[in-house]
Amino acid sequence: MPSPRPPHLLVALSSHGFGHLSQAAPVINQLRELIPNLRLTISATFPADQIQKRILNPDVLQPVADDFGMVMRDALTVDLSASLLAYQKFHASMPERIEHLSEELLEQKVDLVLADIPYLTLAAAKKAGIPSVALCSLNWADVLEHALLLATPNALENTAASRSISPELARVGAEIVREIRGIYQQADCFLLPTPSMPMLTLTNTRAIGPVCKPGIMRRDALTLNTQVTEDVWLVLVGMGGMPFDLELDEWSTHMLGKPIHYIVAGKIAQISKHPHVISETQTGLSYSDLVASVDLILTKPGYGMFVEAAAAGVPVLYVERRDWPEAKALTDWLEVVAHCTEISTEALHRGDFEDEMRKLLELGRYDPVAATGNMQGATFLAQYLCSTGEACRG
Template structure:
């Protein structure tokens, strides 16, 4: 069986979500073959998919939303990027279809898994293969919210999504009115690779779990003055930016570990609203301090889900930039109970049943 995973290059969260699903699928069916069709950087893919035998083809199927920074979007640049990609897709579909056809073994079953680039359906149709979306939103909803000339792109995306075969509907979802059969799944996340004791020993970490925070803002990162970390001297921080790591109570994320791998020794994650980060933290029973994010319709749905299902605190961008992180205050309990974990296993079983 061959899984052709078309992964959005918008951010690492899409890649992490697909990695969780393919990891579960590999454990259930080790003979499955995996092809990653994505522009995500090789360094990220090597980390996220380290335990999954795979091939990669560097293909850009969507642009998502061009971001001004980790907390804000740039609609004008997004429109320009969409207009630049559109005339390239027909040739890319033809080249990729030829390459994938040559990979398929006689009689081998295959499916296109897309998270969540609309143009992936063009590849599936060219190959005469079914396409399963994995999503908690589509770009149609995001572009509709941004308005202006992007509304026409929202309609185009919606039409492409409707041409898929099925939908794996993730938690924290926007409305996806694509009129497809769907399977609702629980929290989908990967599995940390080391135990807390192994982690502490390997990286030399002395801060207690309840005094350890991870600053995680995705692939773009977020520039901060390291003096803000020193406002909380009894806390230790894992950070992604070398400049922040110069603070005496900070440590740069080890290059051979994913943020997920460090969560077992963290008490809280400070982050923007992001699907995979929320799933990974809530799945590990870790609190989340979320910083407001502008110009992205998914953000408010994620924050509502966090308030309902996780120990949390929500910060304004202004408070975050001042270092007013309220780490000395208890987190707010969830309004409802926790979400069920294991969504990646549910999705993997669905795909296996779908293929067989």
């Protein structure tokens, strides 16, 4: 008698920075512990090694993009006009793509689709009659709608996304928002990890706790690999996988009687003339462990970095992000649970944040926040997979 088929989960990830991968991975890994024989397909355009660093033993990697998120000028700035043109093109071919993808899901015998947060994949699952769950702290309908509001004549002129668009393009954008929101509403459930945007226009949401892979403090390995003494400040500078030009030349070299060393992306490290710059590649640590091993994190508001920092009890100095609607939910939460301070984009580029950095270094670490959403999300997904009538050991 043939052995029962293991349950099959397909995970579709937005490749808009690394945040969607780092957000979904802890829930998926926890699910693998609950269902050891789970068959796991990952659909995303991240490099394979990046996926495998975050997600344990995926069975199949499909290098395809089922969405693009928003077109960005850099890590902090939305290009609304380019985004709208890209959405127009994407939606023009969407019916055919939904049809094709729904057939693929059936051929692959997928039992459940998890999206963080490509709506095309959710639409295809709906057409194929396959259960689907969204998991994310934001959704593209709300993000696009917010950008459109900033582009209206009454929008604040100092916001990065506030650029006039034609009335016709605005109407097109509003219709695309309605289409995207309708697809999210059709998912069986939209899981909102803490902290998340409110998403008040959706009625299928379910709140869970923070999701992340808490890092391990490996300070000894970090100082050994980077060849610095133990009596230094180590500051991780990360903007979430998006291109962002930074000149560190005028940044402080010492504070509170100790040298400051900045851990930055390899490209920035190569061109920087700052005497205390370290490339991320020199650290030899996973990113989660790196987050847990430094004294301070300098970043933009982003789910993965904020929650991993909070899970490690590491102070955060973050750059304002006025045109990104998720930012308020993230910063409001971080201000309650962590030691953190906001600075302006101009202050970042000038290196004019010594006072804020000094105060955070003096405050030091705080009580870590538990990643309770990992098990909550995994348990919720397991209910779908273990009700398919197939093998579900664990």
